[in-house]
Amino acid sequence: MSTRRAISSLVVAMTVMVSASASAQAPAAGQTPFEPQVGQAGKDVVWVPTPQGVVDKMLDMAKVTKDDFVMDLGSGDGRTVITAAKRGARAMGIEYNPDMVDLSKKNAEAAGMTARATFMKADLFETDLSKANVITMFLLPSINMKLRPTILNLRPGTRIVANTFTMEDWQADETATVTDGCSSSWCTALLWIVPAKVEGTWAIPGGDLKLTQTFQIISGTLGTQAVQGRLHGAAIEFTAGTTKYSGTVEGNTIKMTAPSAMTATKKM
Numbered sequence: 001m002s003t004r005r006a007i008s009s010l011v012v013a014m015t016v017m018v019s020a021s022a023s024a025q026a027p028a029a030g031q032t033p034f035e036p037q038v039g040q041a042g043k044d045v046v047w048v049p050t051p052q053g054v055v056d057k058m059l060d061m062a063k064v065t066k067d068d069f070v071m072d073l074g075s076g077d078g079r080t081v082i083t084a085a086k087r088g089a090r091a092m093g094i095e096y097n098p099d100m101v102d103l104s105k106k107n108a109e110a111a112g113m114t115a116r117a118t119f120m121k122a123d124l125f126e127t128d129l130s131k132a133n134v135i136t137m138f139l140l141p142s143i144n145m146k147l148r149p150t151i152l153n154l155r156p157g158t159r160i161v162a163n164t165f166t167m168e169d170w171q172a173d174e175t176a177t178v179t180d181g182c183s184s185s186w187c188t189a190l191l192w193i194v195p196a197k198v199e200g201t202w203a204i205p206g207g208d209l210k211l212t213q214t215f216q217i218i219s220g221t222l223g224t225q226a227v228q229g230r231l232h233g234a235a236i237e238f239t240a241g242t243t244k245y246s247g248t249v250e251g252n253t254i255k256m257t258a259p260s261a262m263t264a265t266k267k268m
């Protein structure tokens with residue numbers, strides 16, 4: 001079976017499990033200790049844990065450090081949040097299932113990470129994502145697509161890392177398949193960096209810079225020369241003719257550092 005077909009089958013399986021198990025009853029509090037089951041019901045997607053090797057790879061790709069605030073959307077048993085906290089980051093899990101939230105808190109306590117790993121019982125669609133500079137997720141393709149407009153409006157440079165599922169025509173900036181520590185079907189990590197918005201006309205020494213933008217890919221003209229380039233968050237680079245330009249987008253200005261220091265100003 002091709003990878004594409006295998007992934008499609010798994011998406012169908014995950015989706016079917018949502019409806020099949022949606023009516024399953026969690027044991028009443030105080031009776032049997034809660035034991036999560038792979039495939040158990042979730043509000044919009046069932047629980048399937050990300051293999052630890054993929055969690056590690058996702059956090060590596062996002063270059064998570066102590067300076068980051070990481071949010072895991074649909075945080076399951078808390079493994080991604082706890083791993084990010086072990087790297088020194090502040091991390092918060094958003095999880096709809098209260099039993100999973102309690103379990104995550106216990107797991108964070110066992111790992112000695114309660115100071116930096118926190119969990120909120122909430123719906124990921126009703127959560128303010130703007131404070132995070134790293135967002136992690138293992139959801140369904142349809143949920144990624146529903147979140148995409150919100151994600152694209154986050155601060156440029158926000159890193160998004162996902163297990164396996166894409167954001168369709170928004171190509172990932174980086175993709176990696178994990179073989180060490182991953183023997184399941186969910187072994188691909190994807191990274192996107194929220195690009196600054198640059199579409200429009202910019203006044204720049206040398207002529208008008210006219211840009212069109214498809215996510216992180218830019219094209220257009222500078223004077224009479226064709227422009228091709230890309231964004232890495234707020235960092236911009238493009239070639240016009242044989243000249244390479246690079247700089248940083250700061251709202252309605254671009255501070256160019258190459259080929260020489262200059263400022264481009266957005267024309268309104």
Ligand SMILES: C[S@@+](CC[C@H](N)C(=O)[O-])C[C@H]1O[C@@H](n2cnc3c(N)ncnc32)[C@H](O)[C@@H]1O
Pocket residue numbers: 041042043044045046047048049050072073074075076077078079080094095096097100122123124125137138139163
């Ligand atoms: C596939 S699991 C991923 C768990 C964890 N992020 C990981 O990678 O191991 C998806 C999780 O999302 C939770 N979930 C489903 N719909 C949700 C929603 N609307 N808001 C918050 N959590 C949700 C499920 O309960 C489940 O724990």
